[in-house]
Amino acid sequence: MRSKLEKEEAVAKTSNIPKPIMVRLLMLFIGGVGCLLVGLIVSLATGDLAVLSMSLILGASFIAKGFLLKKKINKELIFSVSGVCVSIAPKLFGRYKRIELVNTDTGDDVYFVLPKKVLFKIGHVYTCYFDNQLINNQAGDFDLPTNGFLGFQDFGVYQERPKITPTASVCEDEAQKNNKNFKEEE
Numbered sequence: 266m267r268s269k270l271e272k273e274e275a276v277a278k279t280s281n282i283p284k285p286i287m288v289r290l291l292m293l294f295i296g297g298v299g300c301l302l303v304g305l306i307v308s309l310a311t312g313d314l315a316v317l318s319m320s321l322i323l324g325a326s327f328i329a330k331g332f333l334l335k336k337k338i339n340k341e342l343i344f345s346v347s348g349v350c351v352s353i354a355p356k357l358f359g360r361y362k363r364i365e366l367v368n369t370d371t372g373d374d375v376y377f378v379l380p381k382k383v384l385f386k387i388g389h390v391y392t393c394y395f396d397n398q399l400i401n402n403q404a405g406d407f408d409l410p411t412n413g414f415l416g417f418q419d420f421g422v423y424q425e426r427p428k429i430t431p432t433a434s435v436c437e438d439e440a441q442k443n444n445k446n447f448k449e450e451e
Contacts, residue, residue: 282338283343283345283392283394283416283418284418285394285415285416285417285418286334286338286343286394286415286416288416289334289415289416290331290334290335290338293327293328293330293331293334294327294328294331296324296327297323297324297325297326297327297328297331298324298328299324300320300323300324300327301320301321301324301325303320304316304317304319304320304321304323304324305317305320307320308320334415337396337397342396342397343394343395343396343397343415344394344395344396344397344413345392345393345394345395346366346368346375346377346392346393346395347366347368347390347391347392347393348366348367348368348369348373348375348390348391349366349367349369349388349389349390349391349423350364350365350366350385350386350387350388350389350390350391351365351366351367351387351388352364352365352387353365353385353387355381356378360380360381361378361379361380361381362378362379362380362381363376363377363378364376364377364378364379364385366391366393369390369423377393377395377414379414383417385417386419388422388423389419389420389421389422389423390419390420390421390422390423391417391418391419391420392417392418392420393414393416393417394414394415394416394417394418395413395414395415396413396414396415397413
């Protein structure tokens with residue numbers, strides 16, 4: 266039996282899973298169980314063992330892929346990249362496009378190639394998730410592989426944070442408070 270502390274740690278790890286990866290994980294498990302159930306029902310109705318064996322193989326592979334993804338999440342083998350999409354360039358021959366994200370904090374550029382069906386918009390803030398085992402970055406090389414892409418999260422249009430500067434009245438109020446505190450200390 267697991268202790269209460271171990272259960273709480275497991276729940277905390279599950280709650281820290283990013284939404285796109287959680288959706289992918291759930292779809293793998295639901296798809297696997299669905300394949301198993303459909304194959305079982307069809308094979309019972311028709312008596313066809315080939316349908317049952319194919320659905321068992323397909324359902325088991327979905328569920329195994331889900332467990333492998335869950336294992337990567339638990340071992341923290343997920344790599345995330347956040348930034349503003351500044352460029353989308355289609356590849357000349359192929360079904361892919363090259364996407365450039367710029368991290369607003371560090372200014373680093375990150376390039377990766379994704380299928381054209383993945384919708385990105387220029388000017389939106391994204392967090393993209395990749396399989397850390399498939400990333401083989403050399404120093405200064407930020408091209409990320411397509412096969413390691415797990416999902417993305419769109420946070421909407423980028424809005425630059427306003428720089429807050431104190432107004433003259435705020436400065437005067439602070440100066441008066443400081444003078445009162447200084448006079449009380451004497």
